[in-house]
Amino acid sequence: MPLARLQSAHVLSTTPAAGAILTNAGTRTTGGMENVGTATSETFTMTEVMTCVDTYSVPINDPSKPPYAPPNVSPYDGTEIGSVPLISLTNISLPTPWTVPATSKSESLSGLGAAPNNTGAGTYDIFPNVKITIGSAVDVGSAGIGVATTTATITGPIVELDDWVVPWTPSDAPPFFDGSDFGLARSSGYGNTQKGGPGIFYITFTLEFSLSEFGTPTSPAGTPPMDWGGTPISLDFKIGVINNYDNDRERYMTAYTNAYKSLTKVPELSEWQT
16 A cells, blocks of 8 residues: 655644534534434534545656656655545543532533544444544545545434433432422433523543554555654544433433332431432
8 A cells, every 4th residue: 555755745734623512413503402212313413524634745856757767756756645634532521520409419420431542434432322433534636746634524313311421320310209309410400500500411522633654755565654753633522412301301200210119118308318
C-alpha cells in the first residue's frame, strides 16, 4: 500500500473546529427525547458535518519532466498521496455528580461502556443505541497536491435513561414508599428544572483527530507505516437527552409495584423515604 511521505507538507484540520453541543435533526434541536418502552421513533441524528482533513502539497519539481527523472526525485516527484485522517473516540462521560432535589444528596452517575480508542474506520457506541460511524478516508489529489478526508456521522434511538444510568435503574433506586420522590429523582428529577433539576442530560465524549499512514521518501514497498509526528487535536462534544414526561408516571408506577408487591406489612414511618 502506498504511503504519504513528507509529514511537514500535510496539514491537519477539523470540522467542527472546536468542541460543541451537537445539534439534533428535526424539531428537538437541543437533543433527543427518551423513547417510551421499546419504541425507537425518538432519535438523535447529528446535523453538523464532522470531518478530519489532511490538506497536502508536495508538487513535482519540474512538471516538464516525467516523475522520477531528475530533478523530480522523491518525494518531489508528483506522486505524493494523502495520509489517512483518523477520528478516534477516546473518552465518554456522564454529568456527575448531581444533587437530587428529593433527598439533597449527591449522586455519582455511571453506566457507560469504555471508549474504544479506535485506530480505524467502524461504528462505535457513544451511549446505548447512539453510535458514531467513522468512514474510510477519501483522497482527492493530483500531481502531489490534494485533500484526504475522513467523515463521521452520529445517530440512533434514545433509550430511557432510567434503563441504563446507575443508580437510576429500578433495581438500584426503587421509589420511596410514600411516593414523595416522584418527578424529583432519577431522570425525571434531573430534567425537572422547576424543582431544581439541571434540565437536559448531556453525555460528553472526546474525539481525537490525527493523521496516520506515513512512510519516508526512501521506504521500500511493504514497509510498515510510521508515526505522523504531529500533534493530534482533541475536542469535546455533547449530546443532549431530553426527559420524556409522558413516560414518567407509567415507569414510576411499574417500579413502585415491583418494589413493594411482596410486602406483608406497612413499613415503619421512618422507612417511607428510604
